[in-house]
Amino acid sequence: MAPSGPQPALPTLVVLLGALLLVSEAQVYLALGDQKLNPTITYGDNSLSAKASVKVTAEEEGTQQLLCAVMLGTQTQETRQTVTIYSFPAPNVNLTKPEVSEGTEVIVECEAHPRAKVMLNGVPAQPPGPRAQFLLKATPEDNGRSFSCSATLEVAGQLVHKNQTRELRVLYGPRLDEKDCPGNWTWPENSQQTPMCQAWGNPLPQLKCLKDGTFPLPIGQSVTVTRDLEGTYLCQARSTRGEVTREVTVNVLSPRYEVVIIPVVAAAVILGTAGVATYLYNRQRKIRKYRLQQAQNGTPMKPNTQATPP
Structure with a gap:
């Protein structure tokens, strides 16, 4: 039995006994060491239970004998059990x-x-x-x-x-850092986006992100991206422990810009390819013309030497 905390607890001793005859007439004797207990008895159809509470002190820690005896008529049955009393409060x-x-x-x-x-x-x-x-x-x-x-x-x-x-x-x-509050967003116009910017601190700071000091960035809300949303916002996190600021830029891509940029890139690739082909064609043409002139003049060509057009 363990008293809980500095003050001893009231441990409960429970003994279940069986009886063959007139259980309600049985008498119960319950004792812990030399201390007689006053049990509360509950009767069933062919059994009974006896409960008793006992207060122990730190001086009584150790092992003691628990005696339970049941008397019915001229018959007596008893049982003994060793009980360990200890005190172990939580750390x-x-x-x-x-x-x-x-x-x-x-x-x-x-x-x-x-x-x-x-x-x-x-x-x-x-x-x-x-x-x-x-x-x-x-x-x-x-x-x-x-x-x-x-x-x-x-x-x-x-x-x-x-x-x-x-x-x-x-x-x-x-605190406001890049991980929890990105400094740059690029979104297509008319798309659905949710700006996310999380400020940390204890106590938890209040966060506001404003453009031109008046236009708020709807942090944590799903919005339809329009041209009005574009710009640079100043995010400010403030608490009783101080304040910190961070700039956040929103870029909006219009559908027309996306359509125009593809043909421009494609045209650049085509022009670049055509230029390389023209250069190679003209170079081969000049080499053939030079060789023909050498042959007509009867000038022998040096072996293993590449002709260089004039």
């Missing part, structure tokens, strides 16, 4: 402060029963006692981080486990 996890500003040093400590084995976030406690601790410098990534302490105690050959968890809150200023 305590302490933080220097549960809420700190970014950059603050925090001591995380866990303490448990003197005979318990303690682990803090999976790291076992170092001698001499059942206490584990470590020091950290709070960062925004530590906001909402949980610190769990587990304690294990062996009682009567069995392992009993208790756990406790504490959470750290870290206060830090607003």
Whole structure:
């Protein structure tokens, strides 16, 4: 039996007994060690149960004998059982402060029963006692981080486990980065788009994105892209921890621009191909003309030497 927390609990002793005759006439004697208990008896068709509550103290920790005897007429039946009384409150996890500003040093400590084995976030406690601790410098990534302490105690050959968890809150200023708030969007006109820009911070900052100080960018809303949406917006995230700004540019591609650009590119490719073919044709023509002139003048051509037109 384990008193829960610093104050002893009221453990319950339950014994189920069978009877063959007139169960309602049976008498029950229940005792824990030298202490006689006052049981509450519940009768069934051919059985009964007896319950009793007993208050124990830390001085009574250890093993004691539980005696249950049932008397019916001249017959008596009894049973004995060894009961282990122990105290094992949950471990305590302490933080220097549960809420700190970014950059603050925090001591995380866990303490448990003197005979318990303690682990803090999976790291076992170092001698001499059942206490584990470590020091950290709070960062925004530590906001909402949980610190769990587990304690294990062996009682009567069995392992009993208790756990406790504490959470750290870290206060830090607003953040706007490329990952969560892209600086450039290019969308086709008349398409459906949802501008996304997420600001981070603790407390969570308020975010506004405005063009020319008045025209808002509908963050998180599905909109039909028009020419009015195009432009550069100033996104501002503000909280009690400060403020940060970031420029976001929206480009709108009109359908006419997309249609025109394809023929222009195709024409450039065709002209480039035609130019290369013309150059090769003229070069071969000049080489043939030069060779014909050499042959008419009777000038021998040097072997393995490429003729160069004048």
